[in-house]
Amino acid sequence: xxxxxxxxxxxxxxxxxxxxxxxxxxxxxxxxxxxxxxxxxxxxxxxxxxxxxxxxxxxxxxxxxxxxxxxxxxxxxxxxxxxxxxxxxxxxxxxxxxxxxxxxxxxxxxxxxxxxxxxxxxxxxxxxxxxxxxxxxxxxxxxxxxxxxxxxxxxxxxxxxxxxxxxxxxxx
Amino acid sequence: xxxxxxxxxxxxxxxxxxxxxxxxxxxxxxxxxxxxxxxxxxxxxxxxxxxxxxxxxxxxxxxxxxxxxxxxxxxxxxxxxxxxxxxxxxxxxxxxxxxxxxxxxxxxxxxxxxxxxxxxxxxxxxxxxxxxxxxxxxxxxxxxxxxxxxxxxxxxxxxxxxxxxxxxxxxxxxxxxxxxxxxxxxxxxxxxxxxxxxxxxxxxxxxxxxxxxxxxxxxxxxxxxxxxxxxxxxxxxxxxxxxxxxxxxxxxxxxxxxxxxxxxxxxxxxxxxxxxxxxxxxxxxxxxxxxxxxxxxxxxxxxxxxxxxxxxxxxxxxxxxxxxxxxxxxxxxxxxxxxxxxxxxxxxxxxxxxxxxxxxxxxxxxxxxxxxxxxxxxxxxxxxxxxxxxxxxxxxxxxxxxxxxxxxxxxxxxx
Numbered sequence: 001x002x003x004x005x006x007x008x009x010x011x012x013x014x015x016x017x018x019x020x021x022x023x024x025x026x027x028x029x030x031x032x033x034x035x036x037x038x039x040x041x042x043x044x045x046x047x048x049x050x051x052x053x054x055x056x057x058x059x060x061x062x063x064x065x066x067x068x069x070x071x072x073x074x075x076x077x078x079x080x081x082x083x084x085x086x087x088x089x090x091x092x093x094x095x096x097x098x099x100x101x102x103x104x105x106x107x108x109x110x111x112x113x114x115x116x117x118x119x120x121x122x123x124x125x126x127x128x129x130x131x132x133x134x135x136x137x138x139x140x141x142x143x144x145x146x147x148x149x150x151x152x153x154x155x156x157x158x159x160x161x162x163x164x165x166x167x168x169x170x171x172x
Numbered sequence: 173x174x175x176x177x178x179x180x181x182x183x184x185x186x187x188x189x190x191x192x193x194x195x196x197x198x199x200x201x202x203x204x205x206x207x208x209x210x211x212x213x214x215x216x217x218x219x220x221x222x223x224x225x226x227x228x229x230x231x232x233x234x235x236x237x238x239x240x241x242x243x244x245x246x247x248x249x250x251x252x253x254x255x256x257x258x259x260x261x262x263x264x265x266x267x268x269x270x271x272x273x274x275x276x277x278x279x280x281x282x283x284x285x286x287x288x289x290x291x292x293x294x295x296x297x298x299x300x301x302x303x304x305x306x307x308x309x310x311x312x313x314x315x316x317x318x319x320x321x322x323x324x325x326x327x328x329x330x331x332x333x334x335x336x337x338x339x340x341x342x343x344x345x346x347x348x349x350x351x352x353x354x355x356x357x358x359x360x361x362x363x364x365x366x367x368x369x370x371x372x373x374x375x376x377x378x379x380x381x382x383x384x385x386x387x388x389x390x391x392x393x394x395x396x397x398x399x400x401x402x403x404x405x406x407x408x409x410x411x412x413x414x415x416x417x418x419x420x421x422x423x424x425x426x427x428x429x430x431x432x433x434x435x436x437x438x439x440x441x442x443x444x445x446x447x448x449x450x451x452x453x454x455x456x457x458x459x460x461x462x463x464x465x466x467x468x469x470x471x472x473x474x475x476x477x478x479x480x481x482x483x484x485x486x487x488x489x490x491x492x493x494x495x496x497x498x499x500x501x502x503x504x505x506x507x508x509x510x511x512x513x514x515x516x517x518x519x520x521x522x523x524x525x526x527x528x529x530x531x532x533x534x535x536x537x538x539x540x541x542x543x544x545x546x547x548x549x550x551x552x553x554x555x556x557x558x559x560x561x562x563x564x565x566x567x568x569x570x571x572x573x574x575x576x577x578x579x580x581x582x583x584x585x586x587x
Contacts, residue, residue, distance in 0.1 A: 069356035119335035
């Protein structure tokens with residue numbers, strides 16, 4: 001090949017590249033909806049928040065509400081439970097987080113009730129730390145919903161929520 | 173390998189068709205004249221048994237799909253509708269559900285046969301890898317199908333398995349939400365699982381086509397592991413010899429299948445799956461179907477989520493690397509005394525992991541699962557590579573004919 005052909009691409013080369021580039025973009029544009037249709041649809045996104053009257057929850061009880069198809073635990077903690085949660089040295093925790101960073105009011109703990117291991121629902125008031133125990137693979141959580149032992153990598157997630165009044169919360 | 177005879181069309185129509193599309197000749201060469209080593213034992217009938225099971229699952233599956241509803245509020249009831257109202261629905265559903273168990277039983281025997289006789293070795297590596305691909309597609313299809321009845325086990329199996337993807341760093345949650353089509357397993361999930369459960373068996377059919385093609389290029393392995401040297405003397409035509417031997421194996425196998433289906437149809441199932449899916453309650457003891465238990469035991473044996481998920485997938489993928497991990501020049505386990513012992517230990521370890529996968533993940537069970545899992549990987553990564561170097565093997569027979577005590581093959585110029 002001579003230097004001249006290298007320096008001067010032909011009309012054909014340019015058309016070839018331009019067609020190839022356009023075809024690549026078109027293929028991407030065609031595949032995009034096929035992939036994106038699998039993401040949550042508008043009706044799923046519309047169920048983004050749930051309201052709950054907490055005045056009927058006695059001390060020591062956990063109420064489960066459904067939010068985005070998942071359970072959310074609203075726990076009215078007792079004095080001992082609050083103390084147990086607050087008095088743990090952070091160094092002992094696999095996923096260190098202070099209790100105060102996980103609650104808005106100390107009596108009320110609101111966490112997503114899905115084990116951070118593989119998504120099972122832990123049972124309340126069970127396990128060594130009297131928080132939750134996951135029956136699937138044995139993770140235990142404390143009264144702040146923090147992971148204490150077992151395969152789960154992190155604490156129970158705290159969802160976005162707000163106290164609308166003293167007796168009503170809105171999750172999401 | 174070239175066959176015992178070449179096809180000559182007999183009727184006028186066959187001649188006409190053969191000139192335009194040589195399909196009759198292709199079938200004749202692949203399934204009639206195709207030469208089969210004459211020393212194959214009954215373990216070699218599982219290829220045909222698996223083909224039968226694939227067809228049986230597709231046929232029963234298609235008719236079940238005519239009565240099933242993939243919608244969360246109707247799915248569970250539609251299964252009961254199949255069981256009670258649909259003509260022969262109970263038989264079709266039990267045959268499909270137990271068919272999955274029988275399919276996996278056959279594929280495990282088929283895989284362990286290949287491992288014993290070194291069927292993965294040169295020149296059958298591609299054949300072996302295609303087999304592993306089929307096995308993984310079977311696992312995916314089996315899992316997707318198990319979700320469809322929308323019982324408690326269905327729902328929580330779907331939750332746990334899709335949550336495996338949350339272990340992926342950074343993008344795990346996004347991927348999982350994309351797979352589920354929501355923030356939890358719900359109607360979008362059930363719908364797509366049904367679509368994929370219907371699709372994947374046909375993908376399996378296509379890969380099986382490649383698997384058989386690769387098999388017919390290299391020819392079958394045989395118990396001696398020595399390649400066929402004299403086609404006339406050491407092979408027999410596929411039909412009637414292999415066809416009928418496969419048929420005998422199939423009759424016995426279908427007998428077991430029928431016993432499961434008609435006498436103990438729920439033996440391999442789990443009673444919790446007769447409770448409708450409840451997203452707010454996890455059953456106290458969730459276990460997968462028996463054919464996933466060894467892999468489930470590996471997942472649970474590791475206390476770290478990401479590492480556990482990696483080990484689970486690695487335990488399957490490592491099987492595809494067998495042709496390169498087993499360094500022995502001798503193909504068949506028959507002539508490898510040390511390998512034989514390690515092979516049976518490996519079988520015991522695999523079955524043991526299956527047992528432990530069904531037990532609670534605590535105490536001695538957990539310790540045992542860790543030991544067996546360590547051995548499982550050591551077998552592939554240490555035992556097999558080293559055995560090939562240090563093992564004192566027995567002499568292989570010169571040929572299949574010699575192994576059968578027949579007079580040595582005269583070396584013909586064209587052999």
